[in-house]
Amino acid sequence: MIFNFKEEDINSINADFEIILIQNKNLNNFSQSQELFKLSNYKGEGICLDLQNKVLYSELKSLDYEDIRLAFANAYKALKKLDIQSVKTKCVIGQCIVNSFNAMIQGFSFGAYEFNKYKKEQTSSSLKNIFISKDEINNKDYNIQEAYIGLNYGQVFSNACDFAKNIVNEIPQIYTPVKMAEDALNLSQNDSKISCKIYESDFLEQEKMQAFLAVNRASVHPPKLIHLSYKPQNAKMKVVFVGKGLTYDSGGLSLKPADYMLTMKSDKSGGAAAMAIIKGVSELNLDIEVHSIIGATENMIGGNAYKPDDVLISREGVSIEVRNTDAEGRLVLADCLSFAQDLKPDLLIDLATLTGACVVGLGEYTSAIMGNNEDLQNDFFKVSKKSGDLATILHFNPHLKELIKSNIADVSNTSSSRYGGAITAGLFLNSFIREEFKDKWLHLDIAGPAYLEKAWGYHSFGATGAGVRMCLSYLLYLSRNKK
Ligand code: BES
Ligand code: ZN
Ligand code: ZN
Numbered sequence: 341m342i343f344n345f346k347e348e349d350i351n352s353i354n355a356d357f358e359i360i361l362i363q364n365k366n367l368n369n370f371s372q373s374q375e376l377f378k379l380s381n382y383k384g385e386g387i388c389l390d391l392q393n394k395v396l397y398s399e400l401k402s403l404d405y406e407d408i409r410l411a412f413a414n415a416y417k418a419l420k421k422l423d424i425q426s427v428k429t430k431c432v433i434g435q436c437i438v439n440s441f442n443a444m445i446q447g448f449s450f451g452a453y454e455f456n457k458y459k460k461e462q463t464s465s466s467l468k469n470i471f472i473s474k475d476e477i478n479n480k481d482y483n484i485q486e487a488y489i490g491l492n493y494g495q496v497f498s499n500a501c502d503f504a505k506n507i508v509n510e511i512p513q514i515y516t517p518v519k520m521a522e523d524a525l526n527l528s529q530n531d532s533k534i535s536c537k538i539y540e541s542d543f544l545e546q547e548k549m550q551a552f553l554a555v556n557r558a559s560v561h562p563p564k565l566i567h568l569s570y571k572p573q574n575a576k577m578k579v580v581f582v583g584k585g586l587t588y589d590s591g592g593l594s595l596k597p598a599d600y601m602l603t604m605k606s607d608k609s610g611g612a613a614a615m616a617i618i619k620g621v622s623e624l625n626l627d628i629e630v631h632s633i634i635g636a637t638e639n640m641i642g643g644n645a646y647k648p649d650d651v652l653i654s655r656e657g658v659s660i661e662v663r664n665t666d667a668e669g670r671l672v673l674a675d676c677l678s679f680a681q682d683l684k685p686d687l688l689i690d691l692a693t694l695t696g697a698c699v700v701g702l703g704e705y706t707s708a709i710m711g712n713n714e715d716l717q718n719d720f721f722k723v724s725k726k727s728g729d730l731a732t733i734l735h736f737n738p739h740l741k742e743l744i745k746s747n748i749a750d751v752s753n754t755s756s757s758r759y760g761g762a763i764t765a766g767l768f769l770n771s772f773i774r775e776e777f778k779d780k781w782l783h784l785d786i787a788g789p790a791y792l793e794k795a796w797g798y799h800s801f802g803a804t805g806a807g808v809r810m811c812l813s814y815l816l817y818l819s820r821n822k823k
Contacts, residue, residue: 341452343445343470345431345491347484350473355428359415361400361477373397387418396427403434403478405443405726406797412447413798419467420452426469430477437482438490439726444472445494446501446728446809450798453502455509493624497812500620501805507612508791508803512588512605517636520585520608521564524615524634528568533622539565549675551654552635555668558592558645559638565679566611566634568618575629576822579815580685581618582676584669584692585611585636592639592665593647600696606791606803607669610691611636613786613807620812626819633680635672639665651749655679656772661746663754669694670753670765674772681777687716687818688781690769691807697761698734698785705796707731707786707806710766713779720782723817724810730789731810734763741767762787784810 346353360370365384367377373390382388388397398415401407411432419427434440448470456462472491474484507515507523521538528536541562544553549565556563566585586607590596596604614632621630646652650662652671655678660671669692680688698708709724709731711717717733724731740760744767746752751771755764766783773781789806792799 341448341468341470343448343472343491343495345472345474345487347474350428350430350475353428353471353473355426355469355471356424357394357396357419357422357427359396359398359412359427359429361411361429361432362397363400363477365399370397387414389418400432403432405434405439406728408432408434408440408443409447409450409728410798412444413451416448416451416467420465422467424467426471427467428471428473430475431472431487433476433478433480433482437486438493441487441490442494442497443728445491446498447798449498449502453505453800455505455802458511493816496620496623497809499623500616500812501808503619504609504612504616504805504808505803507615508606508609510605515587515605515608516561517564517585517587517638518561520587520611520634520636521566524566524568527615527619531619531622533570533572534618535569537567539567547655547679548653549655549679551652551660551671552637552675554646554650554652554662555592555639555671556637558640558642561638563635563637565676566632566636568615568632570618570622570630572625572627572629574627576627577686577818578629578631578684579687579689579818580631580633580680580683581614581811582673582680582688582690583611583614583632583634584608584673584690584694585634586639586669586672587636588638588640589666589668590640592668593641593645594665595641596666603791603793607693608636609693609786609790609803609806613691613805613811616805616808617811620808621815624812624816626815628815628819630815631680631683631685633676635676637672639668654772658751658771659749661749661752663752667753667765670768673769677769677772681774685777686780688777689784689811691784691786691811693787693790694785695762695765695787697765699788701762702732702788704788704792705730706788707784708734708762710734710736710763710783710785711781712736712770716779716782720810720814723814727809727813729806729810731784734766736763736767736770740764744768
């Protein structure tokens, strides 16, 4: 898709179609379509297609960024079936111009996203050219430069999300840890500012990453530890992301029931997000050093599989009692977080589809933010709110920590209670965070929103790129606000 910002009146732009946004269900100003509105019983909610006048009406519920995204996503979804090449629309300005343009572009891009490579019928849309006029729907003074910045952010954010979605949607027989490593290498080969190092199992052995290795043992595919880095000159700080890259989670010997195993190709969403974030950071040319560490493996069954009752010695030297092999993500993350701390980050963020409990607790739309530093969590939460990613803070508490105590090892990989599973998983990870990084660490459980079995809002079925926008927004915030 090509986005063109035109510093001119909408009427002087030539395009095959026009999107008109309807606010407050007010249809009075559109005399050309009154008959159609009546005939189709359109009251200003959702969309209305006027083929005769080549206009698509789309409701804008409010000037909130999320409603801006939705209005354009709905519009694009309706138009992409038509045999047209271009569409024009007025820009919408909410609270901040940059964010508004960013949201508009995201709306188009999320509305356009489809993963249909395995279908005989390919529905590729001819609608590629989007003209956005300076002639805004709600008259406001604004700095044109900021419109261009927002336009660029929107494209970077959307492309990063598409990149993550394509990884997550790819099927497990194709998308193995080897493929994930190839994608990471390709990312660095296509972008001179990103470097990539892939570590194989002999390195993991050498590094004593026994928790990570145990999860991999019954898989026919070797594990990969992926390290992507972006190091600009004069970076003001160093942020390290750690992603759970389970290319398939069968549950291992604590095998998942059939219904729950389905969709577990999406257990690589944290890793995909970590890769997408570094791609976005580089395209934004941020003055922050960023690393992405991804632990890529499958969790399978077999004669050599790791077992409930095993005790594993992690890279940090903390011993782990395995009580359930389906709590594998935290084992891989434990060793990856250990590796990540050696990079001495100013901020350490892990992203993982870690627990079903998080989905039960927060619903399918919302990620959890956890950590030890309340100010950091609050800051991150505030920024995430405008990003399009939904998230909420879950607080640690000392009583829950009791639940992951083990009789035989330093910590158990499974809580002794059915309740509070998202937080006990977060607390498990906390056992691998060294004292000096306790306040610099955030854990994001994206299990709910990472993968959809039913489309909602402007998201289509399947992967959503969860975590990418909130992290990129937070990095932009850091870049602007930290000395
Ligand atoms: N990958 C799953 C978590 C998950 C569930 C992600 C649903 C997305 C949707 C994770 O590895 C897992 O199986 N966790 C177990 C932990 C339990 C055995 C302590 C869970 O949540 O049931
Ligand atoms: Zn699992
Ligand atoms: Zn998992």
